[in-house]
Amino acid sequence: MNKKLLVPIFLFLMVGIAFGTLVNIISNTVTYSFETDLPFELTIKVPENGDFGKVHGGSTVLATYTVENRANNAVSAVNEIVIYGPSNLNGSEITSIEFSKDGTSWTPLSVFEIVDRNGDGKADIVYRTDAVSYNASSSEDNYLRITFNPAIEPGNYSFEVKLLP
Numbered sequence: 001m002n003k004k005l006l007v008p009i010f011l012f013l014m015v016g017i018a019f020g021t022l023v024n025i026i027s028n029t030v031t032y033s034f035e036t037d038l039p040f041e042l043t044i045k046v047p048e049n050g051d052f053g054k055v056h057g058g059s060t061v062l063a064t065y066t067v068e069n070r071a072n073n074a075v076s077a078v079n080e081i082v083i084y085g086p087s088n089l090n091g092s093e094i095t096s097i098e099f100s101k102d103g104t105s106w107t108p109l110s111v112f113e114i115v116d117r118n119g120d121g122k123a124d125i126v127y128r129t130d131a132v133s134y135n136a137s138s139s140e141d142n143y144l145r146i147t148f149n150p151a152i153e154p155g156n157y158s159f160e161v162k163l164l165p
Helices: 001-029
Strands: 041-048 050-054 060-069 075-084 094-100 109-115 124-134 139-147 157-165
Touching: 041 157, 050 060, 060 157, 075 094, 075 109, 075 139, 124 139, 139 157
Parallel strands: none
Antiparallel strands: 041 060, 050 157, 060 139, 075 124, 075 157, 094 139, 109 124
């Protein structure tokens, strides 16, 4: 047999063994699957469905929503509050918005961004809190106090809240 032919045959056999080993390793890989669920459940208590209805300039409205932490450990999350209005909002419609976890100490919030969040073609105002910790397996009320600019035209306003881990 020709010695020049022996080297390619040997290399071909080595590559075949290497691929065979790789296939064996891949086919014996154990995979796991698991299902996760968000640890939080949010319920808007006041106003019903988050709809303030017709708001007049200078009005201060209060909102309450419950955060239920279903996890068996404390979890922190950022509260994202989105305000929807009758037309494009630019941030000047609200003179102050404050957040409270316990209803006694209030933290002022600043505009995070102005963007169309619900796809209706109108700009909405987004606010975010700092990370808030929720105790394990607990249900806690959060509060918002929103004061509208006296110069706004009366209109229908609403809000929604999301928790961002």
